[in-house]
Amino acid sequence: MNNQNLTRALNLYARTLEFTHENEFKIKSYQNAAEKIEGFPYLISEDNMNDIEGIGSAIALKIKEIITTGTFSQFENFFSTLPESCMEFFVVPGLSPKKAGQIYRELNVHSIDEMLQASRENKLLALKGFGKKTQEELIECLEYYKSNKGKFLYGHAVPISQTIFKEIQQQSSTLKISLTGEMRRGSNIVSGIEFLAGFENEIPDNLNFNGLRKDDSNSAPLAWRGFYDFINGTPKNNFEKYLNLLFPPVPVEIIFCRKAEFFRKLFITTGSKEHLKPLLKNAPMIPMSEEEIYRANNLPFIIPELRENLFEWEMIKENKISEHPVTLSDIKGVLHVHSRYSDGKNSISELATHCMKKGLSYLGITDHSKAAFYANGLNEERLIIQKNEIEKINREIAPFRIFHGIECDILSDGKLDFTDEILKELDFVIISIHSNLVMNEEKAMKRLLKALENPYVTMLGHPTGRLLLRRKGYPVDHQKMIDACADNKVMIEINSNTYRLDLDWKWLKYASDKGIIFSINPDAHRTEHIDYMQFGVTMARKGGIMPQQILNCMGVERVGEIFERKG
Numbered sequence: 001m002n003n004q005n006l007t008r009a010l011n012l013y014a015r016t017l018e019f020t021h022e023n024e025f026k027i028k029s030y031q032n033a034a035e036k037i038e039g040f041p042y043l044i045s046e047d048n049m050n051d052i053e054g055i056g057s058a059i060a061l062k063i064k065e066i067i068t069t070g071t072f073s074q075f076e077n078f079f080s081t082l083p084e085s086c087m088e089f090f091v092v093p094g095l096s097p098k099k100a101g102q103i104y105r106e107l108n109v110h111s112i113d114e115m116l117q118a119s120r121e122n123k124l125l126a127l128k129g130f131g132k133k134t135q136e137e138l139i140e141c142l143e144y145y146k147s148n149k150g151k152f153l154y155g156h157a158v159p160i161s162q163t164i165f166k167e168i169q170q171q172s173s174t175l176k177i178s179l180t181g182e183m184r185r186g187s188n189i190v191s192g193i194e195f196l197a198g199f200e201n202e203i204p205d206n207l208n209f210n211g212l213r214k215d216d217s218n219s220a221p222l223a224w225r226g227f228y229d230f231i232n233g234t235p236k237n238n239f240e241k242y243l244n245l246l247f248p249p250v251p252v253e254i255i256f257c258r259k260a261e262f263f264r265k266l267f268i269t270t271g272s273k274e275h276l277k278p279l280l281k282n283a284p285m286i287p288m289s290e291e292e293i294y295r296a297n298n299l300p301f302i303i304p305e306l307r308e309n310l311f312e313w314e315m316i317k318e319n320k321i322s323e324h325p326v327t328l329s330d331i332k333g334v335l336h337v338h339s340r341y342s343d344g345k346n347s348i349s350e351l352a353t354h355c356m357k358k359g360l361s362y363l364g365i366t367d368h369s370k371a372a373f374y375a376n377g378l379n380e381e382r383l384i385i386q387k388n389e390i391e392k393i394n395r396e397i398a399p400f401r402i403f404h405g406i407e408c409d410i411l412s413d414g415k416l417d418f419t420d421e422i423l424k425e426l427d428f429v430i431i432s433i434h435s436n437l438v439m440n441e442e443k444a445m446k447r448l449l450k451a452l453e454n455p456y457v458t459m460l461g462h463p464t465g466r467l468l469l470r471r472k473g474y475p476v477d478h479q480k481m482i483d484a485c486a487d488n489k490v491m492i493e494i495n496s497n498t499y500r501l502d503l504d505w506k507w508l509k510y511a512s513d514k515g516i517i518f519s520i521n522p523d524a525h526r527t528e529h530i531d532y533m534q535f536g537v538t539m540a541r542k543g544g545i546m547p548q549q550i551l552n553c554m555g556v557e558r559v560g561e562i563f564e565r566k567g
Ligand SMILES: [Zn+2]
Pocket: 407, 432, 434, 461, 462
């Protein structure tokens, strides 16, 4: 059992305790244990579990049981007393287990559909603590969950697709393989992973992909269809059943074709239908490359990410398509990174060392501001301590440079969480909304527009607050927001966190036309999160953004100058 699953097991158990309205102290102790284990750098075993501070003997026993049996008895007992369909209550993002428990017991509701129906019939209003607003929020949350079933985050699918790619390669070295479909276009949400495999004379015999489960009824001679499972085989206990709900099997399709047709097939399986429509007629049957297909249509090559029938034709007219779209290797530094000063897991030096190893030349530390108390946000005094530490490290590691920034909360009234006197001392300022996310568009826009007027703001962070597949985010008028950024010379972040990918790629062209400079930011809370950058880069490519439009594709000196100008 890895630490991640152990963390999940303890968190889930805490949620079952909320469901049965157990005392808060007990719930908290499991949540704390989960958090400790998540941050523990070594694989937890019986030998080292005593090294983790703050885990009581009762929980230690449970951890031991989970490590040896893969689950624990109280947990198994809890789920064996519930109808099986109730387990889904525990995977709906935003559904409080406490409320779910109350609805289950008092209204005899046994599934998500029944809960939705009861809510729509106003039955929740009869329950203690439920008002019209709670009921509406619940309906929205359940509908959002249902509408996203069978969808996966691009950022979660990428590592899986890389594993499968290697597996196909291993099965047969003669196949020519490429990712295709939504994944190749870099859609931020995907419904599966598709590959194209070109063979010389015939499909290799006895293909048996390790880690994939074939769906015989849906497969065909030229199409292998099946699933990538997180849980191997049939779930052996309730915890595995839960993991299966949390991480449903990902549909995988491998389409085979003759090598001669490879590029035509790749072209056809990659682009959206609307993108392909005008091009198919002139597409050669046996092209040597995709470029050849576009050439036959008198067009420059269009990168897969842009084949959405959204910007590409306009960009061709504007002569912007043939220029160099950003790639990961254009990135010179990362600018939205949290350290241990707030809710990050690493020290500033650890983060800097990591970035240097990655070949980057600068790092922007942006911890949370004081209003984000839940994230251990910085007050003025701690901000000064941090500034001194950064100056000291900077002297030691030059020419690598750490910029001292902040992710400053936009308060409910649109004011910023620090005074101008404090903000102007910083190298740069990201402003973001983290609290009171439930608001109408008018309120959200007032809040944003006011904040954007502050002269010390460098960039707007995750503009809509959305978490893909988890929550919609507050409603914003994108055009107005982007216009205000342009007017106030505020850059816009392309947040690379797999759940955010915000500003949404569909708005990048509009922002680009307004002359906005973007910053592709990892919003890292630990060193490994720096790797999120690849997802932000993919989104930027979907918007046809070029390196010269991206702040952190610029060298350290230039970025320093730009920050100076703003402050
Ligand atoms: Zn944030």
